[in-house]
Amino acid sequence: MEWSGEGLIIGVRRHGETSVIVEAMTPDRGRHLGLVRGGRSRKLAATLQPGNQVQLHWRARLDEHLGMFSVELIKPRAADLIADRTRLYAAQLLCAHLRLLPERDPHERLYRMASEIMDDGNELVELAQMISIFEFTLLDELGFGLDIASCAVTGATEGLAYVSPKSGRAVTAEAGAKYLDKLLPLPAYFTTFENAPAEQVQDGLRLTGHFLAMHVWNPRQIEVPTTRDQLVASLAELV
Amino acid sequence: MSGTGGREIEQLIQLLARLPGLGPRSARRAVLHLIKRKDGLMVPLAAALDRAVETVVECATCGNVDTSSPCSICTDPRRAESGMLIVVEDVADLWALERAGVGAVRYHVLGGVLSPLDGIGPEDLTIDQLIARASEFSEIVLAVNATVEGQTTAHFITDQLAKLDLKVTRLAHGVPVGGELDYLDEGTLSQALKARTSL
Numbered sequence: 294m295e296w297s298g299e300g301l302i303i304g305v306r307r308h309g310e311t312s313v314i315v316e317a318m319t320p321d322r323g324r325h326l327g328l329v330r331g332g333r334s335r336k337l338a339a340t341l342q343p344g345n346q347v348q349l350h351w352r353a354r355l356d357e358h359l360g361m362f363s364v365e366l367i368k369p370r371a372a373d374l375i376a377d378r379t380r381l382y383a384a385q386l387l388c389a390h391l392r393l394l395p396e397r398d399p400h401e402r403l404y405r406m407a408s409e410i411m412d413d414g415n416e417l418v419e420l421a422q423m424i425s426i427f428e429f430t431l432l433d434e435l436g437f438g439l440d441i442a443s444c445a446v447t448g449a450t451e452g453l454a455y456v457s458p459k460s461g462r463a464v465t466a467e468a469g470a471k472y473l474d475k476l477l478p479l480p481a482y483f484t485t486f487e488n489a490p491a492e493q494v495q496d497g498l499r500l501t502g503h504f505l506a507m508h509v510w511n512p513r514q515i516e517v518p519t520t521r522d523q524l525v526a527s528l529a530e531l532v
Numbered sequence: 533m534s535g536t537g538g539r540e541i542e543q544l545i546q547l548l549a550r551l552p553g554l555g556p557r558s559a560r561r562a563v564l565h566l567i568k569r570k571d572g573l574m575v576p577l578a579a580a581l582d583r584a585v586e587t588v589v590e591c592a593t594c595g596n597v598d599t600s601s602p603c604s605i606c607t608d609p610r611r612a613e614s615g616m617l618i619v620v621e622d623v624a625d626l627w628a629l630e631r632a633g634v635g636a637v638r639y640h641v642l643g644g645v646l647s648p649l650d651g652i653g654p655e656d657l658t659i660d661q662l663i664a665r666a667s668e669f670s671e672i673v674l675a676v677n678a679t680v681e682g683q684t685t686a687h688f689i690t691d692q693l694a695k696l697d698l699k700v701t702r703l704a705h706g707v708p709v710g711g712e713l714d715y716l717d718e719g720t721l722s723q724a725l726k727a728r729t730s731l
Contacts, residue, residue, distance in 0.1 A: 306649060371680050372718075372720060378687040381687060
């Protein structure tokens with residue numbers, strides 16, 4: 294069994310004294326693992342950093358085997374990421390999110406979004422907004438998507454302002470007026486995709502964070518990624 | 533039993549094979565060598581191991597390993613004068629810096645780096661202890677590895693130290709001595725160019 298294609302490195306684990314197990318996100322084969330012999334060598338260490346875009350060649354005797362990767366660098370992002378705190382946190386968070394996906398299950402949309410965010414995101418608010426949209430999409434791809442197409446109470450498609458923290462369904466400002474202390478604000482940018490101020494992005498991250506905790510982190514007993522907390526804290530300083 | 537002698541010898545081979553750099557074959561060779569030089573090597577080695585087990589402790593201040601706590605580095609008054617604290621991932625990094633002769637400085641061993649993949653969070657490292665002692669110094673040098681995980685940890689520590697109003701620096705990234713530009717990865721080259729210095 295073998296295949297070739299591009300991938301985004303999302304994790305590297307030591308294996309023995311000289312090898313590593315690389316976790317890569319690929320567009321058409323999803324999250325895929327493979328052993329890289331000599332992966333701890335000086336020559337390969339710079340290539341095998343999370344965030345780098347690589348050309349992968351995977352080989353195994355049987356499809357269900359871990360298999361071996363040979364790796365060639367396409368786009369070295371890690372060195373640039375290392376120099377920029379916000380971008381580094383964002384990239385690490387994206388890698389942590391991608392590792393939540395089941396193995397070998399294609400999620401091309403998330404792959405493209407993660408690559409774009411790592412390439413294009415520069416400023417904190419913009420990056421945080423892109424990440425909240427990524428998390429919204431991640432919930433959808435994991436089967437826990439929020440229903441923000443229409444109001445759960447009135448059926449209206451305009452003026453949606455809140456989301457129920459239990460059902461994940463949107464409600465309008467009028468329908469949710471009685472339950473403001475319980476509802477989560479729904480920033481408009483989830484439907485308009487326009488640039489938003491820091492306050493709205495903070496609401497967006499609170500919204501996606503709530504549902505990620507409810508459906509993913511808590512059931513799997515995973516801690517909230519430290520990098521996410523750091524991004525949220527940096528954003529709070531701007532508000 | 534695999535034809536290598538008694539149970540004690542087999543156990544010794546198995547224990548040595550667990551050491552980094554040794555496999556069963558090289559452990560067998562090492563054991564044979566020890567047996568051949570029983571009085572000259574095996575007995576002193578056993579005694580040294582025994583003494584090390586009794587005396588080696590982790591320094592409660594910096595995380596270094598020594599025969600006393602606080603360690604000889606932490607108790608050396610000359611090292612306090614520089615006001616510099618170098619933060620490293622591991623004791624091996626501390627030893628490497630000492631071998632390099634970086635001067636009379638003090639160290640802090642983190643005990644690893646933030647690694648979500650290995651389930652290592654801030655509470656698993658000695659970051660709280662670092663913050664508690666950081667105000668005793670005028671400069672904190674983050675000498676963690678130039679990897680994504682290492683630098684995430686460095687930025688995280690910088691964020692935590694921000695309120696103490698200290699000078700926080702990190703090691704330069706760039707061309708190693710003996711490195712040929714043609715063989716360097718593009719990322720390192722671009723970092724080296726950004727960190728260029730006047731001659």
